[in-house]
Amino acid sequence: MNKKITVLPGDGIGAEVVEATIKVLDKVASLYDHQFEYKFADIGGTAIDKHDNPLPQETVDTCRSSDGVLLGAVGGPKWDNLPGNKRPEKGLLGIRKALNLFANLRPVTGHESMTDSSTLRKEVVDNVDLMIIRELTGGLYFGEPQERREVDGEEAAVDTLQYKKSEIERIVRQGFELAKVRRKKLTSVDKANVLESSRLWRETAIEVAKDYPEVELEHMLVDNAAMQLIRDPKQFDVVVTENMFGDILSDEASMLTGSLGMLPSASIGSEAPGLYEPVHGSAPDIAGEGKANPLATMASAAMMLKYSFGMHNEAASIDTAISSVLTNGHRTGDIAKDGEKILSTNEMTDKVLEALK
Ligand code: IPM
Ligand code: MG
Numbered sequence: 614m615n616k617k618i619t620v621l622p623g624d625g626i627g628a629e630v631v632e633a634t635i636k637v638l639d640k641v642a643s644l645y646d647h648q649f650e651y652k653f654a655d656i657g658g659t660a661i662d663k664h665d666n667p668l669p670q671e672t673v674d675t676c677r678s679s680d681g682v683l684l685g686a687v688g689g690p691k692w693d694n695l696p697g698n699k700r701p702e703k704g705l706l707g708i709r710k711a712l713n714l715f716a717n718l719r720p721v722t723g724h725e726s727m728t729d730s731s732t733l734r735k736e737v738v739d740n741v742d743l744m745i746i747r748e749l750t751g752g753l754y755f756g757e758p759q760e761r762r763e764v765d766g767e768e769a770a771v772d773t774l775q776y777k778k779s780e781i782e783r784i785v786r787q788g789f790e791l792a793k794v795r796r797k798k799l800t801s802v803d804k805a806n807v808l809e810s811s812r813l814w815r816e817t818a819i820e821v822a823k824d825y826p827e828v829e830l831e832h833m834l835v836d837n838a839a840m841q842l843i844r845d846p847k848q849f850d851v852v853v854t855e856n857m858f859g860d861i862l863s864d865e866a867s868m869l870t871g872s873l874g875m876l877p878s879a880s881i882g883s884e885a886p887g888l889y890e891p892v893h894g895s896a897p898d899i900a901g902e903g904k905a906n907p908l909a910t911m912a913s914a915a916m917m918l919k920y921s922f923g924m925h926n927e928a929a930s931i932d933t934a935i936s937s938v939l940t941n942g943h944r945t946g947d948i949a950k951d952g953e954k955i956l957s958t959n960e961m962t963d964k965v966l967e968a969l970k
């Protein structure tokens with residue numbers, strides 16, 4: 614097959630982890646006789662510096678004309694003091710919205726050899742395997758108005774949490790579809806004891822559930838879910854939740870695997886190409902030093918092969934290579950324990966390339 618991939622390196626370690634991942638994709642292409650053609654485009658702080666815009670139209674067009682998008686990370690202290698609509702993060706939110714990527718899949722899979730990298734006890738995190746589905750184009754991060762205003766004669770700010778029923782329906786349905794092919798349990802996380810948007814969320818989840826009698830639906834309040842994720846993560850199969858809750862819970866869940874540097878993600882919609890990115894950020898503190906852990910981006914590329922290109926064996930070969938590298942004890946700084954040898958991004962990448970078959 615011949616596939617066009619738009620590459621958005623973004624900021625900080627984004628360029629390094631993306632470069633490492635392209636090497637892996639190229640090896641997969643040669644092993645399985647595919648052709649991947651890459652087009653690079655700017656996003657985030659890099660795009661602000663070059664085009665005075667975190668999401669130039671050209672970037673959106675390039676993404677639209679491709680089969681899949683691979684993104685590194687955006688953001689950094691250099692751009693932290695810019696006004697809200699000029700920040701690098703606006704570029705990321707903007708591309709998700711422009712491509713209508715409403716479903717963000719964040720699988721949390723523990724690797725056996727890594728259980729002692731987690732700050733939690735081994736028996737709690739052993740064989741953790743859950744999927745967080747985060748709604749990605751609605752809720753507080755997009756609601757209008759979002760502004761400063763004067764209230765009672767003093768400075769105030771307002772953000773808006775709004776969901777249309779159709780937006781809830783399609784994401785909850787996505788949750789059921791995934792639960793159906795996994796362990797058939799869906800946990801819908803909300804704050805229905807306080808928020809009206811959550812009450813609509815819960816009602817809608819109950820309605821959609823009628824189409825999926827084989828899947829068990831449970832509702833959990835977000836504060837309880839945050840606690841349960843740490844207390845007993847193995848109770849979860851698929852978790853579906855709104856944008857901000859999903860943002861927060863997925864960072865929390867990453868620690869079940871030992872490091873935020875391990876978590877991949879897929880953002881998918883109904884028509885446009887999917888966007889694949891690690892859950893971690895741009896890590897400006899180590900950017901350019903060749904220390905970054907490229908595994909989450911590689912695993913994100915595996916998700917692209919699986920969800921956008923239907924290349925299941927190819928995707929599995931990347932996941933297997935990553936597992937074997939970890940089993941053989943290879944570690945970047947973020948996942949190494951005291952006294953363990955620390956590999957650079959390039960060294961880690963070579964290990965994965967060697968393991969790929
Ligand atoms: C994430 C990130 C982004 C988000 C930021 C960088 C805008 O935290 O992908 O989880 O909040 O969605
Ligand atoms: Mg986040």
